[in-house]
Amino acid sequence: MTIVVGYVSTKEGEAALERALEECRLRKNTLVVIHSDRGGSGLSGDAARKNDDDLKKVQARIADAGIEGEVRGLVRGKEPAEDLIDVAEETDADLIIIGLRRRTPVGKLILGSNAQRVLLDAPCAVLAVKAR
Amino acid sequence: MTIVVGYVSTKEGEAALERALEECRLRKNTLVVIHSDRGGSGLSGDAARKNDDDLKKVQARIADAGIEGEVRGLVRGKEPAEDLIDVAEETDADLIIIGLRRRTPVGKLILGSNAQRVLLDAPCAVLAVKAR
Numbered sequence: 001m002t003i004v005v006g007y008v009s010t011k012e013g014e015a016a017l018e019r020a021l022e023e024c025r026l027r028k029n030t031l032v033v034i035h036s037d038r039g040g041s042g043l044s045g046d047a048a049r050k051n052d053d054d055l056k057k058v059q060a061r062i063a064d065a066g067i068e069g070e071v072r073g074l075v076r077g078k079e080p081a082e083d084l085i086d087v088a089e090e091t092d093a094d095l096i097i098i099g100l101r102r103r104t105p106v107g108k109l110i111l112g113s114n115a116q117r118v119l120l121d122a123p124c125a126v127l128a129v130k131a132r
Numbered sequence: 133m134t135i136v137v138g139y140v141s142t143k144e145g146e147a148a149l150e151r152a153l154e155e156c157r158l159r160k161n162t163l164v165v166i167h168s169d170r171g172g173s174g175l176s177g178d179a180a181r182k183n184d185d186d187l188k189k190v191q192a193r194i195a196d197a198g199i200e201g202e203v204r205g206l207v208r209g210k211e212p213a214e215d216l217i218d219v220a221e222e223t224d225a226d227l228i229i230i231g232l233r234r235r236t237p238v239g240k241l242i243l244g245s246n247a248q249r250v251l252l253d254a255p256c257a258v259l260a261v262k263a264r
Contacts, residue, residue, distance in 0.1 A: 119260050
């Protein structure tokens with residue numbers, strides 16, 4: 001069984017990764033970490049190098065946790081939701097984990113479009129976590 | 133630790149309950165099943181009796197599964213999302229589980245307002261499951 005987690009280097013992304021490591025320990029699952037970037041002219045060389053460094057650190061954390069897993073940095077011009085769903089289908093995932101931003105007291109009542117899309121179109125259950 | 137699940141007698145509600153029973157077994161958690169009804173003139177005597185019967189069956193399933201848990205039928209004039217979040221806060225829940233409808237091929241891209249509200253305002257992680 002596989003858990004797919006969407007990772008970005010924010011506190012929500014960290015919360016999702018931490019939870020994914022815990023769930024993999026509990027369920028003895030394999031972890032697939034996805035970092036999705038649309039790429040193109042919006043992605044500078046510096047940003048691409050930082051992404052690579054971040055993902056190497058994630059790889060090291062998976063190894064340190066003694067979990068079987070892999071990290072995929074996807075730059076295919078797709079929305080993060082599409083990349084997550086594609087990989088969940090490909091790996092026949094049991095669970096997708098995503099980080100959600102906490103709503104501020106005056107925050108709007110609408111979830112981001114990527115989160116909604118993952119929730120609606122995922123082939124499996126979706127666990128939504130927030131930063132502590 | 134407690135898992136709170138929103139139950140309705142639909143295939144999505146059943147999927148949420150089934151998953152909640154599995155997660156309680158895996159995590160050794162206590163289960164709190166919430167059935168929320170706004171009540172008022174929209175709730176007929178027949179419907180209220182059917183709700184009671186459904187919840188007694190759920191109680192029996194929890195007992196059969198050997199899980200510690202309780203069933204609460206809430207009729208407090210609140211939206212299901214409010215009831216779920218209130219109980220999650222009160223029980224210091226570790227996880228809320230909700231059922232989501234599957235999108236049809238021509239389905240709209242917007243999640244229901246109750247699901248969005250639970251996802252945005254839950255004090256803990258939210259697991260969204262679909263019917264098989």
